Amino acid sequence: MHEVFGPGGFLEKCIVAGFDRSTVSSDYEYRPAQLEMAELVHDAFESHHHAIVEAGTGTGKTLAYLLPAICSGRRVVISTATKSLQEQLYQKDIPFLQKHFAPNLKVAVMKGRANFLCISKLNQMADQGLLKGMEELDAFRQIKDWAKLTETGDRAELTFLPDDSELWGKLDARRDTCTGKNCPSFNPCFVTGMHQRAQEADLIIVNHHLFFADLALKQDDFGSILPEYSAVVFDEAHEMEDVASDYFGRQISNFRFEELARDADQTLRLLHLGTPSLLRKTQRIRERSRGFFELFPPRDGRFSFLRNEREAFLEQNREAYDALATSLKSTETEFAALTAKPEELTRIARRSFELRQELSFLFESNERNFVYWYERRNKGVFLTATPIDVSQILRERLFEQFDTVILTSATLTVGGRFDYIRHRLGIDHAKDRALPAEFDYPKQALLYLPRKMPDVRDAGFPAKAADEIVQLLELTHGRAFCLFTSYSQMNDLFERVRSRVSFPVLLQGTAPRSALLERFKNTEAAVLFATASFWQGVDVPGEQLSCVIVDRLPFAVPSDPIVAARVRALQEDGRNPFAELQVPQAVLSLKQGFGRLIRAKTDRGVLALLDTRLQRMPYGKIFLESLPRYGVTHELADVARFLGVNGASGRPGAKSASPS
Ligand code: SF4
Secondary structure (H helix, E strand, C coil): CHHHHCCCCHHHHHHHCCCCCCCCCCCCCCCHHHHHHHHHHHHHHHHCCCEEEECCCCCCHHHHHHHHHHHCCCCEEEEECCHHHHHHHHHHHHHHHHHHCCCCCCEEECCCHHHEECHHHHHHHHHHCCCCHHHHHHHHHHHHHHHHHCCCCEHHHCCCCCCCCHHHHHHECCHHHCCHHHCCCCCCCHHHHHHHHHHHCCEEEEEHHHHHHHHHHHHCCCCCCCCCCCEEEECCHHHHHHHHHHHCCEEEEHHHHHHHHHHHHHHHHHCCCCCHHHHHHHHHHHHHHHHHHCCCCCCCEEEECCHHHHHHHHHHHHHHHHHHHHHHHHHHHHHHHCCCCCHHHHHHHHHHHHHHHHHHHHHHCCCCCEEEEEEEECCEEEEEEEECCCHHHHHHHHHCCCCEEEEEECCCCECCECHHHHHHHCCCCCEEEECCCCCCHHHHEEEECCCCCCCCCCCCHHHHHHHHHHHHHHHHCCCEEEECCCHHHHHHHHHHHHCCCCCCEEECCCCCHHHHHHHHHHCCCCEEEECHHHCCCCCCCCCCCCEEEECCCCCCCCCCHHHHHHHHHHHHCCCCHHHHHHHHHHHHHHHHHHCCCCCCCCCCEEEEECCCHHHHCCCHHHHHHHCCCCEEECCHHHHHHHHCHHHCCCCCCCEECCCC
16 A cells, blocks of 8 residues: 555656546645545455545545455455435546556446436336327437437436426336336346446445445345445445434335326326226326325424324325225236236236235334324325334344445544444444545634634524624635534525625525535635535535535434434433434534535635533534534634634634534
8 A cells, every 4th residue: 555655656756747637636646645545444354354444625535445345356345425426536546557457347337217318218108198289208318319428328327408407207217117127128128237236346336325225125034225235334324323213214205106096007108008996096096195194294394103193184184095006906916817928917916015014014013113193295104114223224134244344424423422322333343444634624723712602592583693604714815614503594594694785695495406616616705504414425626615604513413303302312321422423423423514615625714603612511522523624713803813804814813623
């Protein structure tokens, strides 16, 4: 590793030789933390143990885990948080490694099936005229042309297609509607191709969703998605608990019933089996599910659905519940009675059976490790059972099954320790290391902590917070993210601030996330008001983002059903949920949020936290100990000096963020 990452090593030589500036940052230089990380990961692969590495932005952690993974000679799964991070790895880092280190390296990218085109559906749809309107017809023609050229069939190549395209929903390669080996297009199928590439690959790049979907399938003995592998690297590992919780839980929604009815109708018509009696059956599923889901209270939000609440619901609505289950059952029976039993209908009947089982699980089971809850969001009602604690599941299914699992992220430690992530994920044995920062935080960032703010729960807080935000924006000349922990706080402060500043002010929810981010990057002096989804995974290097303002410490909402259940479970165990769960969770969120500001060695800017609990409460110390060592001030005048406003220049008398 030293020969590659060390001073004067291969990576530095690549740059001196002047090649590959497009793939490796042109200002590449030897980074001790990167070398250390590569050695730690290499050691884990060689000695077959788990490792947890906290590596801040700028460490160059991708190469520091990819190269040891390649050197191990083992088949390694690399799991990233998002599809765009998968693309980044595949298009930027992998070609560099193939060119200079491992010309024969075979790499496969795997994504969920819904990302790929189903050739069979495309052909059927071309014949059947199931398209609605000119717009859909036009999009369909473009997809058809693209299908002749694409090698992957991955919808990411269809840049014109909106995220929520209804047409794509009719064409994607979801398992639900796939006839597998019986399909005439099985060989040229894009999903078959993806699996074949993965079978032959040394590295398989997935996202956490696909990884845990696979692990959950293995648990239920429903086969698997990924081929055999011997080690895993999780990048952005701080997201593992949330994603694992989703995949080891159960969920049904009104959409799933609608989709089942839609797919059943479409299949019956395509197979020329759409008799009035069968179509009435699918119509009945649709009507009964609509009636059933309307029984849930109309307000949006997430609500617990405890055992007694579910029992009371069933007592009141038993008829609608039974009618829904019966509509599924009788469709299955009717399909089974057909003389011809095409594979497509057998699959639909199986989906119907699974839906019935899940419905009954969600209403009639009472598993101790599950929290039952429902959510109403836009036009959807989602009934969910989520594991309260995934640590035992992951211990058994992941950490005891594989001898080398590497976790890395910029936000894993709380107060310099890995206890929280270890407990939450069930990692009993692993080497861990928090690497030193690559950035000069005391010089690059100033943390402003105003002293004279009311408590965040005080009625006067929003007005005072608006004053502070306006003053900060004037000093930074916009170019800021204002991050909130709830939509209501975001909307309230947005209304209070927008008419008082002259900068373009953007609001989350007014456009898709990626479009809003692009607008922020391309609009001079823009300010963005946003909530959770902008706290992480957002990269705006340079002056365009010069200030991050956080209104309050990002504690998870205590009334949220999952948070409440996790708190209760710890209390019942005689533990301290505030210290062991709520504070660490908020610390990691704050580290993520503030982490948006400094993305490169040349970045400079101001962070502001308007919540004085950080200064007043004993737990504030843990937050300060966990953050990088920013300069700290309580005075706006220092912020002005730091930014060189009004003729002031240079850095203020900033001090280290470590508590005195
Ligand atoms: S194998 Fe399945 S996903 Fe592939 S083309 Fe056939 S039906 Fe579609």
